[in-house]
Amino acid sequence: MDNKSEASQPKIRVKKPGIISILLGAILAMSIMIIMVIEVDGRSKMLKSPEQWYELMKKHPYE
Known part of the structure; x- marks a missing residue:
């Protein structure tokens, strides 16, 4: 019976x-x-220039 229940x-x-x-x-x-x-962190700091965004990205360990 066990074989049939396993097969079904x-x-x-x-x-x-x-x-x-x-x-x-x-x-x-x-x-x-x-x-x-990164986006949320940058927007909360009101970053506008590319240099500011670049500095923010450099702080993150995965870059």
Whole structure:
């Protein structure tokens, strides 16, 4: 009976393209979050010139 119950349950398999898509989505989400953090930080400091933005980006550890 155990063999029949195991055979009747569908097995969930994640294919390699699915894993790659998930990883790419996670990387994209992280990069968007990093950009948003810089943008919010800059706008809260009322930065306007490119030099001010460049100094702000230099302070972040991921550059």
